[in-house]
Amino acid sequence: MYDIIGDIHGHADELVSLLEKMDYRETNGCFRHENRTAVFCGDFVDRGPQIPDVVRIVKAMVENEAAQAVMGNHEFNALAYHTEDPTTPGVFLRPHHEKNKIQHAKTVEQFSEADLQEALEWFATLPPALDMGVIRAVHACWDSAGIATINDAIARYGAYTPEFLVHATDRLDPLFAAVERVMKGPELALAEGVTVTDKEGNARRRVRIRWFDAPDNYTLNTYALPAELSLTADRIPATAPAVPYPDDAPPVFVGHYWLPEAVPQPLKHNVACLDYSVAKHGLLCAYRFDGKAKLSADRFVTVPSRDRKDVP
Template sequence: MYDIIGDVHGHAQLLKQLLLKLGYNKTSDGYSHPGRKAVFVGDFINRGPQIRKTMRMIRTMVENGNALAVLGNHEINAIIAHLKDKNGIAMIKPPFKNFISVLKTMNEFAGYSEEWTGHLKWLRSLPLFLELDEIRVVHACWSDEAVEYLKNSLPAGRIKKETFRRVHKNPGSELAQNIWLLTKGPQFKMPGDLKIINNKGVSPRSFRMRWWEEPAGKTFEELSFESKFHLPDYSVPPQILPSGLPYTEEAPIVFFGHYCRGNGPHIIRPNICCIDGCVTGSRSLLAYRWNGEASLLPRNLVRMVK
């Protein structure tokens, strides 16, 4: 059975406490459980105070068969930030616009370049999604179409550096859009002539969506899955409605992170769970203990608070 663990973001001590609470023991092969396996939903790095230790913990568990893991958008950004072109020149140069979050990880590994290079190679061995028994795991959004495209487009095994070069160079390509859909989820982008004000007095130009629901008839707030602000309760004009990725009630249970849900909801439907407890906000690391049940149970959520 599986223990699905939300975004850790460099909080190794909190992860250790959570694993011990879940009944894992530290051995020479890292943390392990006699009858269970941890599953990490991505975003191990950046932000927290113990990124290097977090990477060692998770990698050791995965390499010794005690855990599984998928890539998050933070890992992909770290991979891209260290790519070089065919002439050996870094593709991303200071001031690292759009890659600021990676700087903390880079600074923590300053003086450990060989170790970090090894981690980057290992990260490319991780999948973008998992299908396990009757459950699915992805970092941000499940799309049958995106999953099928990537199954057919990416060779088995370690993802090549060239794939991430193509993602960075051609963000509008089908490859890039499908990878970012799974790891960042869809965002609603405001038309240039539309302005709405959130509860903090700011006019956002985009917001994260409840991708699993049909968007027709939704208000801006109902369509949003933001944790940092609330949007107005009036209907999204039908002329600008985005396409949805409805997730049916008959589909397998899906677990994902990414959305920093410090106050929930976590179990959104009997087959949909956002396991991100917002470790950098509420200092809460969350896990779900899946025991083979067909419908998610609130009592199986386990929270560790700093």
């Protein structure tokens, strides 16, 4: 059976606490459980204080078959950030402008150049999604067409090579849209002049959405994920980029959404997000899958962020 783990973002102490809480033990440099497998939903790097430690722990678990992992948008961004545009020397496929530099700064600071290179090589082996039959895992959105597009490109270019990354960062290329949807999730454009503030303090003109539900029973403020109470309760345009997740499909686990709640619960009976904002005074979160297709709030396990203000 599987223990699925959300965004870690360089919080290695919390990761070790969570693994130990679930009875994983470290032997020969690798955490493992005698009869369970960990599944990581991506976003190992950026933001936190112990990024190389997180990468070392997760990579050892994956390489020793104690865990599986999918790529998060932060690993994808790191690959593009460190890959030069083959046609324009000195220019990188993810531009080195201020916002991107700040988002990735802690990773660059904490790794030696050689260790960063090794980490990037490992990121390039991570699949965009995992389908184990009984469960599925993806960083942001289970978009079957997008996942197929990415897997086809991996087969064609041989992993996330510079050639793959050139196409994946070209806004006019179908691979760009596929990566956006699968690793970053579909987003809904807000009306002219309306913005929301994200966790990094950036004003955004688009919101992340409950892609797994059709928008019919929601209004704009509740269709946003997490809910954005600053938005109006307007109807949602029928063109909203939903990817409704079938009621009879196996449970799918995602990270990515920075959920603020203190008590995790499934987003619906077969969809759960495991990102409870450990990088912003929240929780590191896992789901202990017990074989039941209907997800349940009592299967979540959490560890508070060490920098939580309300915990001594």
